[in-house]
Amino acid sequence: MINYYHQRIEETEKNIEYLQRRDNYLSxxxxxxxxxxxxxxxxxxxxxxxxxxxxxxxxxxxFVQVVLIHLKNHANLxxxxxxxxxxxxxxxxxxxxxNNYYSGAAFRDPNHDYTLDMDxxxxxxxxxxxNRCATGVGNKxxxxxxxxxxxxxxxxxxxxAVKELAKKKSWCENxxxxxxxxxxxxxxxxxxxxxxxTLPPPHNIKIWITASFSIxxxxxxxxxxxxxxxxxxxxxxxxxxxxxxxxxxxTSTIKIQLEGRxxxxxxxxxxLTTLEAEEFSAxxxxxxQEDLLLEKNNATTAIAYLxxxxxxxxxxxxxxxxxxxxxxxxxxxxxCIKISAWFDKYASKTHLWxxxxxxxxxxxxxxxxxxxxxxxxxxxxxxxKFELSGKEMxxxxxxxxxxxxxxxxxxxxxxxxxxTGSNMAGKSTFLRTLGVNxxxxxxxxxxxxxxxxxxxxxxxxxxxxxxxxxxNTSTFYREILxxxxxxxxxxxxxxxxxxLDELLRGTNxxxxxxxxxAITRELINYKVPAVIAxxxxxxxxxxxxxxxxxxxxxxxxxxxxxxxxxxxxKLKTGVCNTFxxxxxxKEIGIDIEx
Numbered sequence: 001m002i003n004y005y006h007q008r009i010e011e012t013e014k015n016i017e018y019l020q021r022r023d024n025y026l027s028x029x030x031x032x033x034x035x036x037x038x039x040x041x042x043x044x045x046x047x048x049x050x051x052x053x054x055x056x057x058x059x060x061x062x063f064v065q066v067v068l069i070h071l072k073n074h075a076n077l078x079x080x081x082x083x084x085x086x087x088x089x090x091x092x093x094x095x096x097x098x099n100n101y102y103s104g105a106a107f108r109d110p111n112h113d114y115t116l117d118m119d120x121x122x123x124x125x126x127x128x129x130x131n132r133c134a135t136g137v138g139n140k141x142x143x144x145x146x147x148x149x150x151x152x153x154x155x156x157x158x159x160x161a162v163k164e165l166a167k168k169k170s171w172c173e174n175x176x177x178x179x180x181x182x183x184x185x186x187x188x189x190x191x192x193x194x195x196x197x198t199l200p201p202p203h204n205i206k207i208w209i210t211a212s213f214s215i216x217x218x219x220x221x222x223x224x225x226x227x228x229x230x231x232x233x234x235x236x237x238x239x240x241x242x243x244x245x246x247x248x249x250x251t252s253t254i255k256i257q258l259e260g261r262x263x264x265x266x267x268x269x270x271x272l273t274t275l276e277a278e279e280f281s282a283x284x285x286x287x288x289q290e291d292l293l294l295e296k297n298n299a300t301t302a303i304a305y306l307x308x309x310x311x312x313x314x315x316x317x318x319x320x321x322x323x324x325x326x327x328x329x330x331x332x333x334x335x336c337i338k339i340s341a342w343f344d345k346y347a348s349k350t351h352l353w354x355x356x357x358x359x360x361x362x363x364x365x366x367x368x369x370x371x372x373x374x375x376x377x378x379x380x381x382x383x384x385k386f387e388l389s390g391k392e393m394x395x396x397x398x399x400x401x402x403x404x405x406x407x408x409x410x411x412x413x414x415x416x417x418x419x420t421g422s423n424m425a426g427k428s429t430f431l432r433t434l435g436v437n438x439x440x441x442x443x444x445x446x447x448x449x450x451x452x453x454x455x456x457x458x459x460x461x462x463x464x465x466x467x468x469x470x471x472n473t474s475t476f477y478r479e480i481l482x483x484x485x486x487x488x489x490x491x492x493x494x495x496x497x498x499x500l501d502e503l504l505r506g507t508n509x510x511x512x513x514x515x516x517x518a519i520t521r522e523l524i525n526y527k528v529p530a531v532i533a534x535x536x537x538x539x540x541x542x543x544x545x546x547x548x549x550x551x552x553x554x555x556x557x558x559x560x561x562x563x564x565x566x567x568x569x570k571l572k573t574g575v576c577n578t579f580x581x582x583x584x585x586k587e588i589g590i591d592i593e594x
Contacts, residue, residue: 001090001094001372002094005090005091006091008087009087012083016080019073023073023077029066030063033062033063033066034063036059037056037059040056082177086100086173086177090368093129096397101128102139103128104125104127105122106121107143107147109147113459113460114435114459114461117432117463118436118439124397126146126396126397127142127146129397130368130445131365132361133364134182135357135358135361136358137355138361138365140358141358141359141361142365145158146439149442150442150443152381155381155441155442155443155444157283158284161280161284161363163370164281165285165366165367166370168278171278172364172367175274178270179361182270209333211239212236212239212243219233237328240326240328241327247333250340251336254313254336254340258339266307268353268354269304269307272299272303272356272357275289275357276292276300291355291356306339306346309342313332316332366443369446373446378446379449379452380454384455385455386455386529388408388454389454390407390437390449390450390452391407391451392405392449393407393447394406397436404570405449406433406571411551414548414550415528415529415530416524416529416530416532416546416549416550416551417530417550417551417552418532418540418542418550418551419533419554420533420537420552421533421535421554421576422535422576427501428533429569430555430571431463431499431501431533432463434531435459436448438454438459441454457495457529458497459499460496460497461501463499476507483503494527494529497530498531498532499530500532502534502535512536513539516534516536516539517538517539540552540554552573553572554575555567556568
């Protein structure tokens with residue numbers, strides 16, 4: 001895939017080179033056209049003859065055309081530079097060298113079932129690796145998919161949509177370029193309905209509007225037909241002045257709400273129009289298009305109408321034009337009434353429109369993941385519980401050259417896996433590999449595995465437990481709190497997959513062994529599937545008492561003739577018998593055998 005991006009970058013650079021040359025020519029053309037226009041204008045004014053005047057008009061028309069062409073060319077040049085940046089970003093992303101898109105740091109939640117332990121959010125986390133969303137609603141949608149519990153049907157229809165979008169590389173690329181260039185600042189949909197609350201009762205407004213236009217009509221008739229002095233026009237001016245003053249709070253509220261948001265409306269309008277115009281076969285994508293349909297028109301038409309009303313308000317920003325429009329024709333009041341009616345009619349639907357935009361971006365992010373990793377595969381989901389098997393599973397955030405993939409399968413009837421191994425042998429990474437691939441699977445994305453066959457699980461983890469000075473809690477007490485939450489959850493619902501790393505690490509070895517075994521027995525009693533990484537061999541010995549329920553795996557180390565450790569990071573069946581704490585201590589000058 002990297003070769004594809006290099007090829008696209010070369011094509012884009014050729015376009016940039018052409019557009020840059022054209023931009024230079026057009027800049028010189030604008031300068032020359034301006035000079036000629038000024039000279040021609042001077043000649044035509046000094047001579048007051050027809051031919052110089054006609055030439056000046058033609059030059060003015062030509063100059064305007066050159067300016068418009070130059071602006072369009074410059075926009076295309078900017079777009080192609082953005083495209084080159086995004087294509088370069090894809091190469092960096094595949095090589096795990098970073099991502100220009102948002103890291104999702106705001107979505108970090110230390111109390112979530114798994115996102116903190118699985119490094120989902122934050123710099124160089126899974127979200128950051130996948131994310132290609134330029135809007136807040138897109139980031140929110142993708143974050144939700146990586147942290148929520150979907151239904152099986154939701155996962156499957158997302159998969160179909162992702163697969164279809166992955167085939168529309170150019171369409172997705174063009175949309176991403178436009179959105180990244182625009183960097184949409186999200187329209188605050190939550191506050192849209194509040195605007196209409198400042199509007200006085202409709203009958204009040206109708207009376208004032210009727211009075212305003214009646215006074216204007218009577219005044220104009222009196223001046224035109226009765227020959228009354230034109231100073232009578234001050235009557236509608238004074239009336240409308242007081243009317244505008246009375247409605248100032250109403251019009252100001254709407255202007256403040258719309259201030260700076262016209263560009264946002266244009267950006268969303270572009271995005272939703274692009275979605276509406278494309279043909280899709282995946283039901284999920286078709287449903288997104290249907291969500292934009294209204295009774296008589298569609299969302300994009302409604303947004304375009306509001307955008308037009310917003311522009312009408314801008315007309316009155318000019319002091320002279322604004323005075324004429326407002327003191328004769330109550331322009332702002334009428335426009336704001338129409339905007340209020342728009343909010344009254346559509347405010348409840350805007351959430352859905354923005355959600356559609358967000359879901360589309362999230363799907364494009366997952367489709368981009370598929371295109372960047374064609375060797376990855378989509379998971380298969382089992383209808384029954386306790387299905388978990390994978391072939392050549394790897395962690396997506398480990399570089400492919402360094403990644404060691406492992407296969408894993410629960411034996412028939414087994415649902416507890418004990419993973420033993422020495423320090424740094426790969427136990428914790430294996431737990432994260434399992435967790436991250438299941439999270440990807442349940443988001444509707446391809447997984448970093450040759451094959452993955454799983455039941456639908458709620459994931460809960462126990463990996464990163466630390467003390468808290470702000471909460472005045474020790475590591476062990478925080479472990480207890482975490483275990484309490486886990487056990488309360490599994491007692492209510494055993495369709496939870498637990499990924500547990502070194503239970504009760506904050507206490508002494510004897511209590512740790514007894515406590516870990518008691519917790520494991522509790523999980524067996526409630527038939528809760530779990531993968532438990534541990535140094536505790538007594539935990540692995542439980543397989544003798546529960547041969548059907550427990551399966552043992554381990555990660556091994558090789559110690560060469562020079563007492564140097566070598567790790568192969570390969571998962572094997574059985575129990576680890578080689579540990580390396582003494583060797584690691586020896587490397588820092590501590591010999592435990594002295």
